[in-house]
Structure formats: structure tokens, C-alpha cells
Amino acid sequence: MEHNIYNPEYVKGLFNKMSSSYERINFITSFGFSIRWRRQFLETFKQPNHKVTIIDMLTGMGETWNATKNKLPNSTLIVLDFSDGMLKYAKKKSETKFNNEIILLQQDILNNELPSNHYDFVTCAFGIKTFNDEQLNILAEETKRILRTGGQFSFIEISKPSNRILNSLYGFYLGKIIPILGRLLLGNPEEYKMLWQYTNKFDNAKKATEIFTNAGLQANFISYFYGCATGFYGTKIIPHSLASCKTH
Numbered sequence: 001m002e003h004n005i006y007n008p009e010y011v012k013g014l015f016n017k018m019s020s021s022y023e024r025i026n027f028i029t030s031f032g033f034s035i036r037w038r039r040q041f042l043e044t045f046k047q048p049n050h051k052v053t054i055i056d057m058l059t060g061m062g063e064t065w066n067a068t069k070n071k072l073p074n075s076t077l078i079v080l081d082f083s084d085g086m087l088k089y090a091k092k093k094s095e096t097k098f099n100n101e102i103i104l105l106q107q108d109i110l111n112n113e114l115p116s117n118h119y120d121f122v123t124c125a126f127g128i129k130t131f132n133d134e135q136l137n138i139l140a141e142e143t144k145r146i147l148r149t150g151g152q153f154s155f156i157e158i159s160k161p162s163n164r165i166l167n168s169l170y171g172f173y174l175g176k177i178i179p180i181l182g183r184l185l186l187g188n189p190e191e192y193k194m195l196w197q198y199t200n201k202f203d204n205a206k207k208a209t210e211i212f213t214n215a216g217l218q219a220n221f222i223s224y225f226y227g228c229a230t231g232f233y234g235t236k237i238i239p240h241s242l243a244s245c246k247t248h
């Protein structure tokens with residue numbers, strides 16, 4: 001029977017199975033680009049002169065934390081994921097490398113208990129491909145709800161480059177070579193094949209940018225390395241009615 005690949009329980013199972021090999025494979029899949037992209041996707045953020053609160057959605061095992069803490073050192077970092085497997089490694093990383101200062105939450109972002117109007121920054125790297133449009137709509141609404149007015153967000157995802165040659169090479173690499181590497185590195189070839197299926201369906205972050213804009217956020221599309229990754233960043237703007245009240 002064809003299962004629903006966007007069912008959160010199915011996605012959680014997938015990441016639980018991949019958790020033992022994810023970090024190594026992830027590094028290889030992007031030829032180390034993922035580290036650079038995780039730094040680049042935070043470039044629009046500026047550290048204000050007060051301590052900020054950040055939430056890293058779909059945090060995995062904490063692959064973005066170094067870049068985030070380097071960019072915004074004066075911060076409280078709260079991270080969220082629903083996979084026990086990924087969070088087990090995240091917890092270890094927090095203990096061994098971050099002085100146990102990262103606050104870990106195990107929740108489904110689509111059905112979360114996060115406070116409203118609370119966070120200065122929302123970050124999310126390589127997590128949205130496993131969401132369909134309806135789920136992206138929920139994600140946009142939740143991002144708007146939890147951010148403070150003026151708060152900023154940035155999302156990045158592996159994408160299909162628009163250049164046909166690059167696209168074929170990248171597709172061959174992600175869809176065929178990575179699952180083999182997955183097997184060689186005692187990972188899970190079937191699960192890594194699934195990741196390519198998600199990327200294939202996701203295409204790029206243009207649609208997600210539109211969904212975030214329609215939700216009332218100010219969102220800008222961005223492409224990294226010829227579209228091999230794309231994303232969007234922006235701000236929760238002051239609603240018009242409030243902005244005009246302030247000027248009167």
C-alpha cells in the first residue's frame with residue numbers, strides 16, 4: 001500500500017532510523033557545502049545589543065548550533081524536533097559541546113505548545129522538504145504566531161537547481177550515489193533514497209516563500225550555489241493598523 005510520505009509519524013520513523021548516520025552522510029551529501037550554507041543562511045541576522053531568544057525548528061542533532069551561536073553569541077537557544085533518535089544525539093551534543101545550555105524540546109512543530117510573540121529569531125535548516133503545502137501553511141502561521149513583532153526568520157532547504165545539467169548531476173548524486181554511500185557507511189540506503197524523493201517533490205523554496213508571504217510575513221526568496229539550496233528569510237512586520245496608530 002502506498003503510504004502518505006507527509007504523515008508526521010512516517011517522517012518521524014524515517015529520521016529515527018537515519019539518526020545514527022545522518023550527520024556523516026549529511027556532510028558528504030553536500031561535499032561539506034551544508035556547513036557553509038548553515039553559516040550563509042544566518043547572514044541576514046544582526047545581533048541587537050540585548051540578549052535574544054532563538055528557536056531552531058527541526059533541529060535534528062544540532063547541526064546549526066555552531067553557526068547560530070557564532071552569529072548570535074548573546075542568545076538563549078531553544079531547539080525543537082520530534083524524533084527521539086535525533087534528539088538523543090542532540091542532547092549529547094548539548095552536554096559535551098555547549099555546556100548543557102541548549103534547551104531541547106520534543107514536540108511536533110505542526111501541533112506545538114510554543115508561546116506566542118516570544119522569539120526574536122526563528123531558524124530552520126534542511127527540514128521543510130518533508131512538509132506538503134498544507135503543512136507549510138501551518139508552519140507559516142506558527143512562525144508568525146511565535147515570533148515577536150519585528151522578529152526575523154530564515155529557512156533553507158536542499159533544492160533542484162534550475163540548470164538542467166547541474167540538476168541531472170545533482171539528482172544522480174543525491175538519488176543514486178548517496179544511498180550507496182549510505183549503505184557503505186552502515187546507514188540506511190532506503191531512507192536516504194526517500195530524502196531525494198522529498199527534494200524532488202519540494203523542487204525549491206519559491207512556493208514556500210509565497211506561502212509565508214500570504215501568511216502576512218515579509219519573506220524574501222534566496223538561492224545558494226546555483227540553486228542547489230534555496231530558502232527564504234524575512235521579518236514579522238508590524239501590522240498596518242498598529243503602524244498607523246503609532247504615527248498619530
Ligand SMILES: C[S@@+](CC[C@H](N)C(=O)[O-])C[C@H]1O[C@@H](n2cnc3c(N)ncnc32)[C@H](O)[C@@H]1O
Pocket residue numbers: 008011012015026057058059060061062063064080081082083086107108109110124125126127130
Ligand atoms: C533533515 S533533518 C534537519 C536537521 C538539521 N536542522 C540540519 O540542519 O541538518 C529534519 C529534522 O526535522 C525533524 N522533523 C520533521 N518534521 C517534524 C515535525 N513535524 N515536528 C518536529 N520535527 C520534525 C526530523 O525529526 C529531523 O530531525
